Amino acid sequence: MLPQPVMQKAQEELLDWNGQGVSVMEISHRSKEFIALTEQAEADIRDLMNIPSNYHVLFMHGGGRGQFAAVVNNLLGEQGKALYLVDGSWSSAAVEEAKKLAGDAQIDTLNIVEKTNGISRIVVPDLNEIKQDYRYLHYCPNETVDGIEIFEEINSPWPIVADMSSNIMSREIDVSRYGLIYAGAQKNIGPSGLSIVIVRDDLLAYPQLTQASIMDYRLAVKHDSMFNTPPTFAWYLAAEVFKWLKAQGGVAEVAKVNDRKAETLYAYIDSGDFYENRVAVANRSKMNVTFYLKDESLNEPFLAEAKAAGLVALKGHRSVGGMRASLYNAMPLVGVEALVSFMKAFAEKHVA
The missing domain is CATH 3.90.1150.10 (Aspartate Aminotransferase, domain 1)
Incomplete structure (x- = not known):
């Protein structure tokens, strides 16, 4: 569901955005008008989430599943290992994609759901007791299919990568506790086809696996998320949702x-x-x-x-x-x- 005022504004501006006489879908993504939109969108999400200055905000293609692959290819390298916490369907899908790209040997998993009398609960062990050097820890704090959410802060000796596709900006979090946050837009941000990546500077120096340019975080940073033509209408709607969220009080x-x-x-x-x-x-x-x-x-x-x-x-x-x-x-x-x-x-x- 998108906010009704956002949908109404999009309807009103569909044929004439920002006094341009054309739709936002029809203008160049490199025009000064659209660049101004993207800069305001980034400023607004930084404000809404209190994102520190040593983090980059990327507006990318591919949705959540695209980021399943991008995380592996951008962060794992040929010799790295990663630990995936499994608490439901989407974290399991992330594991499947990671193993497809890196192989079983580089991906370890840890099931953190216990069932007693048909009731599911999250049990996260002391990760500091695990004697293994991982490039990152991946988890999904909200599992849409299973109706499970992790509210506690995960204490990890490795950088945390979180799939927040379904609960981003639903409550306040401390972004500085994470190495990377990604989210498909289609739950709390905008329409499908856009994904948000919030990545800390130091993770950009990690060794890569073979990576498609379109999903390369370094290229996305270098080109302000415009290495190729971005999903402009989705970006526009996301920008309007950010404004709406700020109007609600943040x-x-x-x-x-x-x-x-x-x-x-x-x-x-x-x-x-x-x-x-x-x-x-x-x-x-x-x-x-x-x-x-x-x-x-x-x-x-x-x-x-x-x-x-x-x-x-x-x-x-x-x-x-x-x-x-x-x-x-x-x-x-x-x-x-x-x-x-x-x-x-x-x-x-x-x-x-």
Whole structure:
């Protein structure tokens, strides 16, 4: 979901952006007008996330999966090893891509999810006890499919690489704790096709594997993310989302709303026996609330009646089933309240 004011502004400016008489999609990405847009976008995301000056902000192609590969090729080198923490579907996909590029010998994995009585929880061991020299530690702090989020700061003796595609700018973080943060734009930033990379200076000196120029962080830095034509419309929309976030009061204020949204939905799920969540309270995602109907024969009627009520995209991922409500930044509290109201009515209707 994108913020409605951003979508409305994009609609108004579609044929005439910034008084140019043409769409932002039609102007040169090297024009002074578009360069001004990109500079403001970078300044705004730096302000929103309090990004230190020794970090570069890159606007790149390829989404999250593109960065699965780019991280390996930019940071690992031929002799390096990396440790991947696995807590769900996307961290597993990152491992698969890393092994495809570097081979099993260079990629170690550590499962950090424990299940007890059907409830999943995150358990991160003391990483300082691992006697191995890794180039980096990779993890995904929010797993959209599984509805699991890691809120604790990971203490790592190696630079941390974090896939924040689904929770970037949903709450405040200390960027200086990370070596590299990447995020596909299509959750909290803008449309698909754009990815954000925030990388610390020293990581740019790491030895590379064979790397396509389009995904080379060093070239992206050198050419201000314009080594080739960037996804200009996605960049424009991201810039507008950053402005919208600042107008809401910044990340700290948005986080308060996100807390209320998640608390509202989880409180209702926990209030009875009709629905259930299968994640430990401490690790419940605030972006992706997964839940199950105790009577799974009601899944299809639930989805059909929800759609009729104007509530869409509630079907859980095919790998886990159930339901999933995504509460990204642009989703207002009233949307969550509408979902809870529907869930109550549906439960009352179908209770034996």
